[in-house]
Amino acid sequence: MNRDRLRRIRNWQSSEFYARLVMRPLTILVMLVVADWRRLTPNLVTTLANVAKLTGAALLVIDHREYAIAAALSIQLGLLLDHLDGTLARYRDCSTTFGAFYDKVSDAVTWLAITGAVGWAAYLNPEAFGIIAANGE
Numbered sequence: 609m610n611r612d613r614l615r616r617i618r619n620w621q622s623s624e625f626y627a628r629l630v631m632r633p634l635t636i637l638v639m640l641v642v643a644d645w646r647r648l649t650p651n652l653v654t655t656l657a658n659v660a661k662l663t664g665a666a667l668l669v670i671d672h673r674e675y676a677i678a679a680a681l682s683i684q685l686g687l688l689l690d691h692l693d694g695t696l697a698r699y700r701d702c703s704t705t706f707g708a709f710y711d712k713v714s715d716a717v718t719w720l721a722i723t724g725a726v727g728w729a730a731y732l733n734p735e736a737f738g739i740i741a742a743n744g745e
Contacts, residue, residue, distance in 0.1 A: 627691065635691040642692075643699055650697035653689050654711050661686030661718040665725035672729035683722060690715065 642648055664682035667675035693711060697703045 631687055631691045634688055635695055638688065638692055639695055639699065643696065648696070650693045650700075650702065650707055651710060653693040653696055654707070654714055657686045657689035657693060658714050658718055659686075660689060662721055665718070665721040668722075668725035668729050672725075672733065679725075686718065 660682050664679040664686060667679035667682060672679070690711075693707075694703075697707055
């Protein structure tokens with residue numbers, strides 16, 4: 609393995625617990641395979657991350673009991689792709705203002721959708737989420 613290539617792939621480390629221990633190592637493993645695929649652009653990866661996260665949110669809204677595992681896996685795939693897009697842009701030295709803006713806005717929109725879906729699922733079935741309803745009885 610080329611040491612310079614590996615150094616460029618490991619170009620940024622997150623300080624957050626889950627990102628550092630789970631997503632970052634997975635991102636590096638995926639980058640070892642896809643880093644030089646020219647058709648896979650950082651903005652395309654951002655779009656794929658959006659699709660995965662919004663699919664997970666939709667599955668939670670449709671039926672959180674039946675599709676819970678699929679929704680969780682879809683959201684995790686979206687998180688992995690979300691880490692991958694910036695890493696890919698920095699690795700290729702092709703970061704753009706639009707790409708940074710697209711990534712930030714995408715994160716805001718998808719997290720709003722995910723938290724809304726979790727809230728909706730909790731509203732429909734509060735017992736499953738450990739919520740004690742104060743209904744005055």
